[in-house]
Amino acid sequence: MEKNSFLKTLTENNIEIKNNVCLKELTTFKIGGEAEMFITVKDEGQAVFVKKTADKYNVPLFVLGKGSNLLVSDNGLKGATLSLELNHVIFNGNIVTCGAGLTLQKLCVLAMEKGLSGLEFAFGIPGSVGGAIYMNAGAYGGEMADCVVSAKYIDDAGNIKTVSREDMALGYRTSIFKNSGYIITEATFLLKEGKREEILGKMNGFMGRRKEKQPLEFASAGSTFKRPEGYFAGALIEKNGLKGKRVGDAMVSEKHAGFVVNCGSATSKDVKELIEIIRKTVYENDGVNLEPEVIFVGE
Numbered sequence: 643m644e645k646n647s648f649l650k651t652l653t654e655n656n657i658e659i660k661n662n663v664c665l666k667e668l669t670t671f672k673i674g675g676e677a678e679m680f681i682t683v684k685d686e687g688q689a690v691f692v693k694k695t696a697d698k699y700n701v702p703l704f705v706l707g708k709g710s711n712l713l714v715s716d717n718g719l720k721g722a723t724l725s726l727e728l729n730h731v732i733f734n735g736n737i738v739t740c741g742a743g744l745t746l747q748k749l750c751v752l753a754m755e756k757g758l759s760g761l762e763f764a765f766g767i768p769g770s771v772g773g774a775i776y777m778n779a780g781a782y783g784g785e786m787a788d789c790v791v792s793a794k795y796i797d798d799a800g801n802i803k804t805v806s807r808e809d810m811a812l813g814y815r816t817s818i819f820k821n822s823g824y825i826i827t828e829a830t831f832l833l834k835e836g837k838r839e840e841i842l843g844k845m846n847g848f849m850g851r852r853k854e855k856q857p858l859e860f861a862s863a864g865s866t867f868k869r870p871e872g873y874f875a876g877a878l879i880e881k882n883g884l885k886g887k888r889v890g891d892a893m894v895s896e897k898h899a900g901f902v903v904n905c906g907s908a909t910s911k912d913v914k915e916l917i918e919i920i921r922k923t924v925y926e927n928d929g930v931n932l933e934p935e936v937i938f939v940g941e
């Protein structure tokens with residue numbers, strides 16, 4: 643990694659860059675060490691430039707959304723962490739196109755205000771539009787695959803490409819973007835005309851269900867595990883008597899066993915250890931292999 647040349651090139655091109663940024667503050671788990679170099683871009687052109695420069699100088703590049711599905715290592719992230727301040731929103735009839743950095747929540751509210759239905763399920767999902775496409779985020783019977791039409795991204799060579807939904811390989815918490823190194827910059831959704839009050843009512847209904855069922859009072863990264871075929875992760879974990887199980891400040895939520903929560907100063911190591919205890923117990927007693935939904939990043 644030719645760090646100095648990388649930093650010099652970006653600085654000369656007026657790209658915002660900070661050293662040693664604490665990622666704990668930038669993740670919903672409130673866990674993680676520092677990003678060695680933290681870069682914020684304000685438009686697609688800057689994102690392309692950062693991507694090409696990182697490749698040129700062999701700097702690893704990690705794209706951070708809103709950090710709501712991540713477990714960042716206590717040792718932090720080497721190389722560059724890229725944050726996209728791409729927050730534009732353009733409505734054209736029933737079609738909405740927005741920047742990948744926009745929060746999903748904001749998009750849902752704007753669509754509701756326009757009387758456009760289709761995103762209600764996503765209202766309580768934290769995170770950015772880019773992160774939601776990457777994960778094919780979903781809830782309450784809906785997922786991004788139901789309403790996304792296309793996405794724009796920067797490929798390996800630094801070219802801007804557009805991919806339509808059919809070619810996004812959207813599946814349960816997965817897409818072509820997963821582990822690809824591509825940077826999603828924009829997404830387009832097709833919504834339906836609806837009544838504002840009804841849309842808002844559905845959004846609030848889903849949010850109410852979240853507040854009732856999920857440990858939103860604690861820091862977490864949402865569901866720790868994917869739903870195993872034929873089971874619910876939370877029910878299996880609860881059945882194994884693991885509610886309230888702790889390693890340091892990492893704990894299986896008493897409210898919903900599918901969530902590992904941070905009771906205050908949990909480390910990434912604590913969470914990983916707890917995840918391993920859960921997986922081992924559930925595998926030994928039920929023969930089910932729980933696969934983490936949370937993404938581990940850093941060493």
Ligand SMILES: Cc1cc2nc3c(=O)[nH]c(=O)nc-3n(C[C@H](O)[C@H](O)[C@H](O)COP(=O)(O)OP(=O)(O)OC[C@H]3O[C@@H](n4cnc5c(N)ncnc54)[C@H](O)[C@@H]3O)c2cc1C
Nearest residue numbers: 707708709710711769770772773774779780781826863864
């Ligand atoms: C309380 C709580 C409730 C949750 N409920 C749900 C739920 O109901 N359904 C659900 O699906 N998820 C849920 N989640 C998980 C999380 O909110 C989603 O996975 C979300 O889509 C992640 O978006 P993000 O922007 O935070 O991505 P991050 O966590 O920052 O990143 C996730 C991955 O996406 C990649 N990524 C992010 N943006 C881009 C981009 N622009 N280009 C390329 N790669 C990118 C990152 O590199 C990383 O690999 C919940 C989380 C919490 C904390």
